[in-house]
Amino acid sequence: MADSNVKVLGTWASPFVMRVRIALHLKSVGYEYVEENLLEAKSELLLKSNPVHKKVPVLIHGDKPVCESLIIVQYIDEVWTSAPSILPSDPYDRAESRFWAAYVNDKFFPALRRVLISTEEARKVAMAEILEGVVLLEEAFKKLSKGKAFFGGDNLGYVDLAVGSLLAWIKVIEKFTETEALSEAKTPSLAAWADCFSSHAAVKDVFPDVDKLVDFGMKLRAKFSKAATAAAATTTN
Amino acid sequence: MADSNVKVLGTWASPFVMRVRIALHLKSVGYEYVEENLLEAKSELLLKSNPVHKKVPVLIHGDKPVCESLIIVQYIDEVWTSAPSILPSDPYDRAESRFWAAYVNDKFFPALRRVLISTEEARKVAMAEILEGVVLLEEAFKKLSKGKAFFGGDNLGYVDLAVGSLLAWIKVIEKFTETEALSEAKTPSLAAWADCFSSHAAVKDVFPDVDKLVDFGMKLRAKFSKAATAAAATTTN
Incomplete structure (x- = not known):
């Protein structure tokens, strides 16, 4: 409504x-x-x-x-305080949630973006950062979720939103690089969480179609590659 | 104690x-x-x-x-909730404070850093960003302070800490570039606030000595310039 x-x-x-x-x-x-x-x-x-x-x-x-x-x-x-809180109530838990959300914004997402739009060499470095990042997030999940389904425990919380919003883009770069980032072998908790997250009632209607996102990613890559070529031409001419 | x-x-x-x-x-x-x-x-x-x-x-x-x-x-x-709050209590005011603190971290500080350690050309671009930034912060100050001495009103608040902590470094890059960033002519509110901030009882003992900071800034610049030269040598050799 x-x-x-x-x-x-x-x-x-x-x-x-x-x-x-x-x-x-x-x-x-x-x-x-x-x-x-x-x-x-x-x-x-x-x-x-x-x-x-x-x-x-x-x-x-x-x-x-x-x-x-x-x-x-x-x-x-x-x-809107009547529904369950998105951030935990304990100050230390709040600080930890803010820490991981900031990590995702400041480190993980920029690496993901570079995998998508950088040149071949920078892309490899960025993909290595992603693979390190998911291991860090796997550890963070184990600590924050305390054995429950989500980073936020029984309910979706702040870190779920921060990380979960990138899941579809992670699938896109997995296709682009033919490399598995989240896997049951290396990041079992995160892989199970990803399924719970994307099928959650508050999420499923806004979880983007991955194939459509791959097409969009290719357009973005083409746009940035064109811009980079033009910039290189300006520099050398 | x-x-x-x-x-x-x-x-x-x-x-x-x-x-x-x-x-x-x-x-x-x-x-x-x-x-x-x-x-x-x-x-x-x-x-x-x-x-x-x-x-x-x-x-x-x-x-x-x-x-x-x-x-x-x-x-x-x-x-520690007994002393005056650092963040305002109203959700919208809190969001505005968080917005300007994030602006300082994500845009203003990186430009300041580039003025300090980048090559000549990148430094000019970064200094232009700083000069635009202080004008934005002047406007933000007028809005948030509501005619009081600080971004936080009568007391130091979240944005005071975010911006004020950079004041000594702003003075350093003013010396490095021989350009005035904060001035009574262009940013009168911010210039007056800077005096109030640096002489505040909670601040003055930790406000760094600017001359000592200039020396430190020159060491940082030398370190980064050496690293850049080494990187360039690696690339071309």
């Missing part, structure tokens, strides 16, 4: 947008979803709502915009 | 460490400060406490390590 008071500016392929939508689903908050076409032109509403970064997602609550996916998720958790 | 239950692993020149120390001062929490020498060798305690990033600051509370400066500041705010 759409609540005209809440609007999300997003794009279907963005893992960051997915985090915000899952958080709203978990809290049973209805919202209007506005699809932006970032490969073409950004809307006036997006440019006005996020003038600093000009990026999705933006949550508009009433007339107030909130930007940056992890900040939006915390905002949602603090505004 | 040192509280043996709280330890901070830090290094004097790090703005990120400064945030943590100021937060503890604001909350009147005694702590043991352990200086790390990152140019030489990292301590076993640091490597054990922050195995993922191996960086300062680390706050060790009891036997539990907390890493990443902004996460530590939020942890401190959530654990």
